[in-house]
Amino acid sequence: MRRNQSRTMLLCFGFLIIAHSTFADPALERGAYLVEGIANCGNCHAPQEPSGAQPLTPLSGGPPIPTPSFTAYPPNITPDKGTGIGGWTPEQVVTALREGRTPDGRILRPPMPVPFYRRMADDDANAIAEYLLSRQPLANNVPPSQYKVPLPASYGPPVGHVVAPPRTDQVAYGGYLGSLGHCMLCHTPLGPDGQRDYTNRLGAGGLVMQGVFGRIATANITPDLETGVGRWTDEQIKHALTTGERPDARRLASPMPVAYLARMSSDDVDALVSWLRSLKPIRHQVDRQ
Numbered sequence: 001m002r003r004n005q006s007r008t009m010l011l012c013f014g015f016l017i018i019a020h021s022t023f024a025d026p027a028l029e030r031g032a033y034l035v036e037g038i039a040n041c042g043n044c045h046a047p048q049e050p051s052g053a054q055p056l057t058p059l060s061g062g063p064p065i066p067t068p069s070f071t072a073y074p075p076n077i078t079p080d081k082g083t084g085i086g087g088w089t090p091e092q093v094v095t096a097l098r099e100g101r102t103p104d105g106r107i108l109r110p111p112m113p114v115p116f117y118r119r120m121a122d123d124d125a126n127a128i129a130e131y132l133l134s135r136q137p138l139a140n141n142v143p144p145s146q147y148k149v150p151l152p153a154s155y156g157p158p159v160g161h162v163v164a165p166p167r168t169d170q171v172a173y174g175g176y177l178g179s180l181g182h183c184m185l186c187h188t189p190l191g192p193d194g195q196r197d198y199t200n201r202l203g204a205g206g207l208v209m210q211g212v213f214g215r216i217a218t219a220n221i222t223p224d225l226e227t228g229v230g231r232w233t234d235e236q237i238k239h240a241l242t243t244g245e246r247p248d249a250r251r252l253a254s255p256m257p258v259a260y261l262a263r264m265s266s267d268d269v270d271a272l273v274s275w276l277r278s279l280k281p282i283r284h285q286v287d288r289q
Helices: 001-021 026-035 090-099 122-134 170-180 182-189 234-243 268-278
Strands: 071-073 208-213 214-217
Touching: 026 122, 090 122, 170 208, 170 268
Parallel strands: none
Antiparallel strands: 208 214
């Protein structure tokens, strides 16, 4: 009996050591916080229900994303060597994230938010790579995406050394988090050229999206008093981001990664709100019926 008790204690102690070593890696912890939080990778790269994607689901590929210009099939980004990124090095994952280039030289295509990820700090990019490669490998072949428009030849020159803004600058750091969350990829409407009009209508909403959630038009998230969130208090914006409930008690549509944003620290959500407050107000009424 005593021998069994000793063996049980040793096993428990061993599990505690493993658990401690896992969570003691700051980069791995940071990567998990970003992937399962603001970066919301599973919002595209994981199986979804109409009610929305959930954190900590296998990143084995998501449902198709149909648009007039393409139908994209988000790929498997688990470390499976046959169908995922298991043969990639951490450095190659970072290059794919920030430069949109795979180890075999292919250019990643929309809607992968590479233009936003080019701002990703070195530490955060490395942390995300470490976390993705630490996940459970899952074999899953994803259909090839179909494009009707020319693909980007590149996203620009190689990304050099990048440092995140100081957390003490709430607006700048909130903007950095918004870039990691690629908020404006969904909340900026298309211009006459068929491209998102980031110059004149950043955050004005109205982009029509279609998926397992149905068909919706994204909201105006600029601080315009009549058509945006200008009349919402900071607490109301924070509540909507982390619970999915608007001040009028209506629910945000499921493409909004509420379950991921709810995992962010309170300080980071505050910074995100400060950044949203700093945007140029744009009068743009979005019909969301």
